[in-house]
Amino acid sequence: xxxxxxxxxxxxxxxxxxxxxxxxxxxxxxxxxxxxxxxxxxxxxxxxxxxxxxxxxxxxxxxxxxxxxxxxxxxxxxxxxxxxxxxxxxxxxxxxxxxxxxxxxxxxxxxxxxxxxxxxxxxxxxxxxxxxxxxxxxxxxxxxxxxxxxxxxxxxxxxxxxxxxxxxxxxxxxxxxxxxxxxxxxxxxxxxxxxxxxxxxxxxxxxxxxxxxxxxxxxxxxxxxxxxxxxxxxxxxxxxxxxxxxxxxxxxxxxxxxxxxxxxxxxxxxxxxxxxxxxxxxxxxxxxxxxxxxxxxxxxxxxxxxxxxxxxxxxxxxxxxxxxxxxxxxxxxxxxxxxxxxxxxxxxxxxxxxxxxxxxxxxxxxxxxxxxxxxxxxxxxxxxxxxxxxxxxxxxxxxxxxxxxxxxxxxxxxxxxxxxxxxxxxxxxxxxxxxxxx
Numbered sequence: 042x043x044x045x046x047x048x049x050x051x052x053x054x055x056x057x058x059x060x061x062x063x064x065x066x067x068x069x070x071x072x073x074x075x076x077x078x079x080x081x082x083x084x085x086x087x088x089x090x091x092x093x094x095x096x097x098x099x100x101x102x103x104x105x106x107x108x109x110x111x112x113x114x115x116x117x118x119x120x121x122x123x124x125x126x127x128x129x130x131x132x133x134x135x136x137x138x139x140x141x142x143x144x145x146x147x148x149x150x151x152x153x154x155x156x157x158x159x160x161x162x163x164x165x166x167x168x169x170x171x172x173x174x175x176x177x178x179x180x181x182x183x184x185x186x187x188x189x190x191x192x193x194x195x196x197x198x199x200x201x202x203x204x205x206x207x208x209x210x211x212x213x214x215x216x217x218x219x220x221x222x223x224x225x226x227x228x229x230x231x232x233x234x235x236x237x238x239x240x241x242x243x244x245x246x247x248x249x250x251x252x253x254x255x256x257x258x259x260x261x262x263x264x265x266x267x268x269x270x271x272x273x274x275x276x277x278x279x280x281x282x283x284x285x286x287x288x289x290x291x292x293x294x295x296x297x298x299x300x301x302x303x304x305x306x307x308x309x310x311x312x313x314x315x316x317x318x319x320x321x322x323x324x325x326x327x328x329x330x331x332x333x334x335x336x337x338x339x340x341x342x343x344x345x346x347x348x349x350x351x352x353x354x355x356x357x358x359x360x361x362x363x364x365x366x367x368x369x370x371x372x373x374x375x376x377x378x379x380x381x382x383x384x385x386x387x388x389x390x391x392x393x394x395x396x397x398x399x400x401x402x403x404x405x406x407x408x409x410x411x412x413x414x415x416x417x418x419x420x421x422x423x424x425x426x427x428x429x430x431x432x433x434x435x436x437x438x439x440x441x442x443x444x445x446x447x448x449x450x451x452x453x454x455x456x457x458x459x460x461x462x463x464x465x466x467x468x469x470x471x472x473x474x475x476x477x478x479x
Contacts, residue, residue: 051102052077053093059154060147064091072097075125075222075242080159088159089144094125094152107152122153128223129155131200139191141221160219165207166472169274180216181275185339187218188268193332196261203259205267206247206472207274244472246270246280250323253285258325265329269320276302276309280472281321288323297323312338 057066063084070078076095083089093107099114099121100107109115129146132155136142144156165184168175188210195202202223209222243252249266251257266284273281282298290298299321302314316338322328329335405411 051095051097053079053105057105059091059149064089064154064156066091075121081156083144083156090157090159092155092157094122094154096121100152105150107150125155126153129153132157132223135195135198135200137191137194139187139218139220140194141219160211160213160221162211162213162217162219165210165212165271165275168212169207169278173278175212176275180212183216184210184212184218185268185272186336188220188271189332189335191218191220192261192264192268196264196331201259201261202264202267203242203252204244204247205264205271206244207271208472210271245283245285247472248284249325249328250284250288251325253288260325261331262325262328265320265331265335266322268332268335269317269329272313272317273302273321276307276313276317284323291323311344312341315344 051072052069053066055066055068058064059066059081064081067080067082067088070080070090072078072095077093079091079093081089081091095102095107096118099110099117101110102108109118126146126148129143132141132143133146141160142158144158146153146155148154163172188205192202192205202220204222205220209220211219211221213219242248247267247270249263251259251263270281273279287297287299290296301318302309303311303318305314307314316329316335319327319338320329320335329338
């Protein structure tokens with residue numbers, strides 16, 4: 042957060058008037074890659090949000106006026122300013138309940154401003170860090186569906202959001218979602234508008250690999266990658282490794298540092314593991330292409346695990362063994378072969394049976410019965426545990442205290458919901474947006 046004290050040089054101080062007194066700044070709300078946001082009141086004393094174009098990497102403030110940081114930054118700042126104003130006009134043409142509404146945009150103080158609705162609620166970044174208990178199965182399911190509906194609406198109109206990240210998604214007390222901050226948005230018509238510069242904005246952990254290159258093809262699949270990263274954050278508490286690091290690691294001949302959720306023992310509905318992994322595929326050809334693809338997996342049948350003794354699998358394995366072991370003599374593996382006693386005692390003389398004991402040293406007479414009893418006790422304990430986050434269609438979250446059942450092992454088999462509730466993290470800075478001009 043940015044300090045809004047009177048002597049702060051970066052932000053406009055409280056009481057600053059804009060557009061000939063039509064808006065009055067109340068306080069600073071924060072800063073993103075493209076600018077500053079303020080809480081303000083309009084001439085009718087309604088609360089609004091004012092967004093100021095202020096990319097602090099390339100500009101500075103002289104009094105109230107915003108100027109390029111140096112002569113070399115002038116072209117870059119002009120490009121950002123043009124894209125900021127294009128965002129406002131683009132938003133003004135949109136009408137969707139999950140997308141923030143714009144009142145107007147205007148130029149002043151050497152920069153531009155956009156006035157928009159004030160939306161009550163917390164961003165997903167804050168919820169994951171400070172209120173994970175709110176992320177119940179029902180709420181998360183509704184959150185995903187509302188974001189996907191908003192993205193489908195945008196994509197149908199040729200607009201990419203390009204910054205689907207936890208700090209740009211607000212959730213109110215009723216569970217309503219609002220998608221904000223279209224500063225990095227990209228329209229299919231932008232390339233033909235004759236702009237002299239193209240601006241690249243990336244947010245490590247949430248931007249797909251094509252955002253890191255000047256000639257990377259972008260499409261609805263790009264927003265799906267960011268949607269997958271959002272899922273990963275909610276399910277694990279962390280963003281996935283950034284796409285550039287993943288690509289560099291693979292180029293060095295090492296394994297992708299991203300660990301697919303499908304291969305983990307997180308207690309999550311397998312469909313949500315699959316949809317997250319598919320959305321985070323580095324190659325757009327392997328990735329989910331649209332919000333519809335995303336929902337199709339979420340609402341699809343639960344995949345059945347491959348039967349351990351599927352005849353087709355046994356036949357295939359047998360064929361492979363026959364093809365690769367023609368020169369070997371059939372027989373038992375060495376580990377199962379009866380060793381020849383070195384002392385000359387005939388191998389036919391059986392050894393005395395081993396005596397098994399439990400953890401207290403007491404003898405176990407019937408091993409099979411003992412193991413069945415242990416399994417029964419384990420099942421009984423697990424049934425008392427908090428139901429997991431989004432674990433299948435019958436998941437329930439009410440009436441339990443997740444803090445009492447959280448697993449101390451973050452990769453264990455306990456409820457992920459309980460682990461998230463138990464792990465209240467300290468403050469972390471929101472994901473950082475980096476800007477590039479090409």
